[in-house]
Amino acid sequence: AQSVSQHNHHVILSEAASLELGCNYSYGGTVNLFWYVQYPGQHLQLLLKYFSGDPLVKGIKGFEAEFIKSKFSFNLRKPSVQWSDTAEYFCAVNLNDYKLSFGAGTTVTVRA
Amino acid sequence: DTGVSQDPRHKITKRGQNVTFRCDPISEHNRLYWYRQTLGQGPEFLTYFQNEAQLEKSRLLSDRFSAERPKGSFSTLEIQRTEQGDSAMYLCASSLTRPGSLGRAYEQYFGPGTRLTVT
Numbered sequence: 001a002q003s004v005s006q007h008n009h010h011v012i013l014s015e016a017a018s019l020e021l022g023c024n025y026s027y028g029g030t031v032n033l034f035w036y037v038q039y040p041g042q043h044l045q046l047l048l049k050y051f052s053g054d055p056l057v058k059g060i061k062g063f064e065a066e067f068i069k070s071k072f073s074f075n076l077r078k079p080s081v082q083w084s085d086t087a088e089y090f091c092a093v094n095l096n097d098y099k100l101s102f103g104a105g106t107t108v109t110v111r112a
Numbered sequence: 113d114t115g116v117s118q119d120p121r122h123k124i125t126k127r128g129q130n131v132t133f134r135c136d137p138i139s140e141h142n143r144l145y146w147y148r149q150t151l152g153q154g155p156e157f158l159t160y161f162q163n164e165a166q167l168e169k170s171r172l173l174s175d176r177f178s179a180e181r182p183k184g185s186f187s188t189l190e191i192q193r194t195e196q197g198d199s200a201m202y203l204c205a206s207s208l209t210r211p212g213s214l215g216r217a218y219e220q221y222f223g224p225g226t227r228l229t230v231t
Contacts, residue, residue: 004154032218044155044203044222051218090154094218097209098143098168102154 004093006103014111015083021076021106023091032094033074035065036102039087047089050074061085083112114138116223118204124229125194132190133226137206144187145220146179147203148172155203161187162209194230201225 007022025031035047048059055067065076074091091103117136125131137144143162147155158177159169163184173179176194181187191198205220 034219036222043224046219046221049219092154097218098145098160099157100145100147100155100205100220101157104152105154 004091004101004103006089006091006106008106009104010107010109012109012111013081016080017110019076019078019081019085019108021089021091021108023074023076023103025072025074025091025093025101027072027093027095029095033065033067034092034094034100035059035063035074035076036090036092037087038090038105044090047076081108081110083110086110116204116206116221118202118223118226120226121224122227122229124231127196127230128193130190130192131194131228132188133202133204133228134186134188135204135223136186137204138208138221139185141206141208141221142184143207143209144181145205145207146187146189147205147222149201149203149225150199158189191228194228196230199228199230201227 003026005024033050036044037047038044047063048057048065050057050067058064063078065074067074086109088105088107090105092100094100119134145160146158149155157170158173159179161181164181176192179189203225204223207220
């Protein structure tokens, strides 16, 4: 069965530290890849997406992600986090033309 | 730009009661999706509509669940004879997607969700 794995359940770091969240998927065909973010008390928001082309994609708020097809990975990065980046982050894969499959999410806590 | 809205935001019900949730998608979006999210998990797909047609249902959607989108605009999700295991956040999303389209068409925009608690 297709699945999406996020390696870290909870990440705690200090402001200005670098962040990298892992995401792997198990599907051999063409995929669309997404990272969604859910800030405390808010709804899911699209952070960035990959459809085709340059495997390094940039999103909002200084986030970027790299698609490595050979590793079935789509890791999220931010060079220097802020307290406001405290949120839950979800990796998602669109395997067909309607269904998003989500990972279990990673809670990121940034300490001021 | 009005986003996806859901009503109610919270619902507490007793086991065995029926509940109905409403979702209003972004106005020009032709696709509407329902997901369920439980604590510590990502959203799980339940069903989706293209205009008024319900095109796919997950195995998670037991026969106690029914969804409609009668005029291709808002949608309702009804749960009959609720069980404690139905307690979850029910999320609605919408997209503007044409068959065979690429990339951007697959962006789904989520509403705030309805949190259901079955006591």
